[in-house]
Amino acid sequence: MNHPPTATDQPTRIGLVAATAAGRRHARTLADAWPHARLVTADTVADALRAAWAECDAVVAFLATGAVVRILAPLLGDKHTDPAVVVVDEAARHAVALLGGHAGGANDLAGRAGAVLDARPVVTTATDAVGLPGLDTLGWPVEGAVAAVSRAILDGEPVTLVADAAWPLPALPDNVRPAPTPSGPVEPAGSAEPAGPVEPAGSAPPAGPVPPGERVEAGSAPAGPTVGGYRLLVSDRVVPLDDRTAVLRPPSLVAGVGASRGVPAAEVRGLLDRVLAEAGLSPASLRHLASADIKADEAGIRATADALGVPLVTHPAAELAAVDVPHPSEVVRAAVGTPSVAEAAALLGGDAALLVPKTATAMATVAVARHAPRGRLAIVGLGPGAPDLRTARAAAELRRAAVVVGLDQYVDQVRDLLRPGTRVLASGLGAEEERARAAVAEAVAGHAVALVGSGDAGVYAMASPALEYADERIDVVGVPGVTAALAAGALLGAPLGHDHAYLSLSDLHTPWEVIARRVAAAAEGDFVALLYNPRSRARDWQLGAALEVFAAHRPPDTPVGVVRNASRPDERVHLATLADLDPALVDMYSVVVVGSSQTRVVAGRMVTPRGYRWRR
Secondary structure, eight states, rough: OOOOOOOSOOOSSSEEEESSSSHHHHHHHHHHHOEEEEOOOOOSHHHHHHHHHHOOOOOESSSOOOHHHHHHHGOOOOOEEEEEEEEEESSOOOOEEETTTTTTOHHHHHHHHHHOOOOOOOEOOHHHHHTTOOGGGGGSSSESSSSHHHHHHHHOOOEEESSSSOOOOOOOOOEEEEOOOOOOOOOOOSSSOOOSOOOOOOOOOOOOOTEEEOOOOOTTOOSSSSSSSEEEEEEEEEEOOOOTTTEOOSOOOEEEEETTTTTOHHHHHHHHHHHHHTTTOOGGGGGEEEGGGGGTOOOHHHHHHHHTTEEEEEOHHHHHHTOOOOOOOHHHHHHHHSSSSSSHHHHTTTTTTEEEEEEEOEEEEEEEEEEEEOOEEEEEOOOOSSSSGGOOHHHHHHHEEEEEEEEEEHHHGGGSOTTTEEEEEEOOTTHOOOOOHHHHHHHHEEEEOEEESOOOOTSSSHHHHHHHHOOTTEEEEEEEEOHHHHHHHHHHHTSSSSOOEEEEEOSSSSOOHHHHHHHHHHHTTTEEEEEEOOSSSOOOOOHHHHHHHHHTTTOOTTEEEEESSSSSSTTTEEEEEEETGGGGGOOEEEEEOOOOOTTTETTTEOOOOOOOOOOO
């Protein structure tokens, strides 16, 4: 399968504008930290700001806010296309997200600028101020009365959530309530052929508006304006809009595209727009375009994907040939090795239903399928404990989740990051399997789930048990964290400068005979050893046994470091040797680092030489 490179959400071109020597100094600091930032100059500061606005994806202006407002006011267009603008004061005390807070990324940019300049980010968008998800921050296109519905959510007014399927949305406050179970499917107004469930023969779709509280059936959409109240719809259908309805466009549609060599982009785009319009489907819900590998370099298809802002995903002919389609063609099989390109490519990759069978022009063929939503499981490493060692991505995933699952003491560390309405499933020590099963079950049910663990979730933590139960029905996102070993290593010095091995001394899940063989292998191989779960009340002899094995292969003065509660308030660092380490100092909150034969103590710090030639 051929996927294009993934684009970053951060601006790629950042213009820096300054009027004074201090401002230019701060701008140079940002330019040194950000490869895609540059100082924009012109005859006047106003001209430089206008040039940055025209040429860049984002602007950081070291000017007075009033001046920036006056200069840019005549240039304002649409928040979805205008550059993000951040204003930083002369002393670099504050970084103000002035324009494009959500859609343009100015809120994030203000945070990044603040981190570099040691300035305080100032974010005034209402949803951020109260910890609610902005409708335009969910990663999906949003249309309609976005401001009105957002204000209703903020003000605590009732908002009915009307979703055409169980999409993994983040936590929403209590005043956003799902609609009750419907009495039957509702067809979209004005569609000639429904793309979803078809009414039984002899029945007609309901006429008139759909009252608030009506749920949209999969493949259908509300047929009329809202009668009182606010609504948030989640649908890929074209729906009538009013001043109390916002529509989130989920990435549910895949357009399969086949084409003759040299097909014009205008022909592909024109055909795609036509079939979507005739089916009552929104192009904003396109997840990607799909085709055969042989079409990966077809300029007309690729240009269409680029213009729509979606990836082009291509598949081998053999995979396409295995898909059951309603309109196979032996002519196509002879040409490209599969009886279907458009229909098969649209259907491949999940639980999908063909909405629009292949439709052709002289040189292009298009088919459209709807893919069922998949729950989302983010496995999040929280780091060793200190909030400033928790990654920004971890924080973002916690805010993205509707359900958070984890050990009670770890969940308590991040409750301040959770959005109002987040459901928390916390449990105590020993319930790892239950937590893993619960997280996967919630994701399978269609929710956005964050399963949290300390350090890195993939290192002696929750990623492994969770992924044993996860299957192709859900999407999984791994969020790495700073491990206890890395935090301990940083406190001890540089003990991990050469090859090292992680070993758990807990025989709860692994027989001691197996652990002993691995300890012996690490000792014989002269690895630096990081010992997790080194000692508990019930297991007070294994650490001593392991140290004896290492002592048989290393000098008695080999450095050994013990770090307890790295980065937490009761952090403790102890440096000893193989000969004199007292195991009684060690418990389950500790990481033990056993040096190799090359590890030395330099100025009170453990150092394992890397072996650079220049040191010789």
